[in-house]
Amino acid sequence: MNNSIPYGRQNITPEDILAVTEALQSDYLTQGPRILEFENEFASYVGSKFAVAVSNGTAALHLNALALGVKPGNKVITTPLTFAASANCIRYCGGTVVFADIDPDTYLLDIKAVRKLLESAPRGTYQGIVPVDFAGRAVDLEAFRKLADEFDLWIIEDSCHSPGGFFIDSQGVQQHCGNGNFADLAIFSFHPVKHIACGEGGMISTNDEALYKKLLALRTHGIVKDEDLYTNSIEFASAKASTNQYPAWYMEMQMLGFNYRLTDFQAALGTSQLQRADFGLEVRRRIAKTYFQAFKNEDFIKGQSGVIEGHAYHLYVLEVEDRLGLYNYLRENNIYAQIHYIPCHLMPYYRELGWKEGDMPIAENYYKHCISLPMYPTLTRDEQVFVIEKINEFYNV
Template sequence: MTQHSELSTQKPIPYGRQHITEEDIAAVVETLQSDFLTQGPKVAEFEQAFAHYVGAKYAVAVANGTAALHLCAMALGVNEESRVITTPITFVASANCVRYCGGTVEFADIDPATALIDIEKVRQLLESKPKGYFTGIIPVDFAGNPVNLEELRKLADEHGLWIIEDACHAPGGYFIDSQGEKQLCGNGKYADLAIFSFHPVKHIATGEGGMVTTNDEELYKKLLLYRTHGITRDPELLEENHGGWYMEMQELGYNYRIPDMLCALGLSQLQRADAGLTRRREIAQVYDTAFAGFEGVETLRTSAEALAEQGHTGHAYHLYVIRVEDRKGLYDYLRQHNIFAQVHYIPAHTMPYYRSLGFKKGDYPEAEHYYSQCMSLPMYPTLTEEEQQFVIVKIKEFVRK
């Protein structure tokens, strides 16, 4: 029996996996034994550390990435008259947050080379309507590959749009701007707000959790208010003050808080975020080399190619995506060998809910063609070299057949 066939009988290889260390466990236990399980000091510590990590002035920790998106839409005043553009290749929350506030979602098709929202198609969509028709745009740093927000910001400014950067896949990712400067995802230079997720398969895992980053103090204060029922205890903001117990509900907000124990886990995970990112890029390089010139497997073009001459990449590699003709066949074949690859994403406009709003198959052909071929391969820091080689062997084995 070969090494690879032996491996096929062992534990499953998922597309993503959390990595919890003894240090993580100790950090959570310490918080469990403290005076605060929620609304305590670890929340602010995590916010400050994460803001520093991405280079933003402010950060607000929340229950999950979807809550982060919803709060952003609320803070920006999305309502029934708002029309917002996003990509069809994303988790549906990127679009749903607009619907939560009563707004209208429109999609712009993707660039087939990257699966990122096609900025030229965004331009065409904007120019097809009078100025003021659209109010904002939600680009997604899909798979960890950063959108060029400098270019998108120029277009947004021409049409008076705000930007929410969905950076759930890209903590630590960056692009190089026209001045040769590194622009970290979520640093707030070009986007009004940015959001992150701490779901277990993401770079930083807290179980559930999310973060909003911004450089806008006014938006930051709104986020804090909306996160906790629209309630404030700040004496400077109160309309009345009956005593130390007094609080006021000044807006209709939500309970989108995150507990201290999860923030303690996030703080611990953040300490090794750079090491995890380095390992993800090493895994991506192995895949790149394995599939370079291999007929039948196509990889997405990434920022790595644009930055190759500078000797570094801004890709955060939450996902490593390939495209193959017989995606269903390969998916089933890999599962037979305990390799649990995944598909990201089913185009949002083809979901029954969005079809009920008037969208239909055929509206965004690049997104639909991408979906028919895409597959996300195992990508997480604890993936072993042996496991990765096994994945590569099985993919090539199937494609050659």
């Protein structure tokens, strides 16, 4: 096959282009009506009360940590099997990241390992947990919520891999990622290889109105323009008293925030992409089923993502022997698989903070064998068959 096959790829349709063009030709390029439209439609999609659009997923994580009051000395638990931003957001606020190992069967943060950390330290040592819906598999947040409540912790759900994903709760109900029923805050990414592509972009979802209002201010320099949120400003009070009118120019910077805004044309693209999000999920799940059937009886497979109810399949992962050999062989055949991830605690930055090889043995063993296969809705049947053939060819020559 002559065309290259990446592990992920965006899909931009004529409808997407029209939506962006209309936004570019409108009166607003940023801070306009398309932001709120995107936020409202996304909140409806995941089932949350509120949503806040921001410039990227990392910004979403940072604002969450700020809104929850993370400060120097605070300890927060997360998984080593994630993109670095899931941990870095705590460091941005001066907090301390504590990694807990993964469950080898799910690749998700192991709740037993988290409980062990909590029970081995004085109460109040830890402030929160950042579980990650790795590869698109939803964390059982009902169980994590019970644990968090037991130890008075907040939860940030990193759902960058899982819009549309869900788990089944103890009552048999589908609980969608980011719906706000269990996590205090959840975040999503709109990077080109994600389910919904805005070029860059992110979203925060929550059911907590106080956190929602705080996030709105934090994403725009900490500035508030809502009369109901103003403090007892002398200028505002005197202007209103003398004119009995709202001084429209008035605003307050109430906290130190950031410029983490999304543009209107990015929001227009996101809103357009959201219209076919369910179809994209359906295709991803069909691709996953094909991979699973192809490899389920192969001796060279140590593990694979499998067919899991509610899985959003941002990634489809195999665990294999001679991962490097397979990776290079696929590249020689224009198949550009990827590795997700080098465990965070082994990155030089976190090594300098005291983490070392052997601290997270399950995540480290996973990393030695994992490879992410091409997974995106426009992957053709012929392309997927070619990928499967080349993997079998590598191990069966």
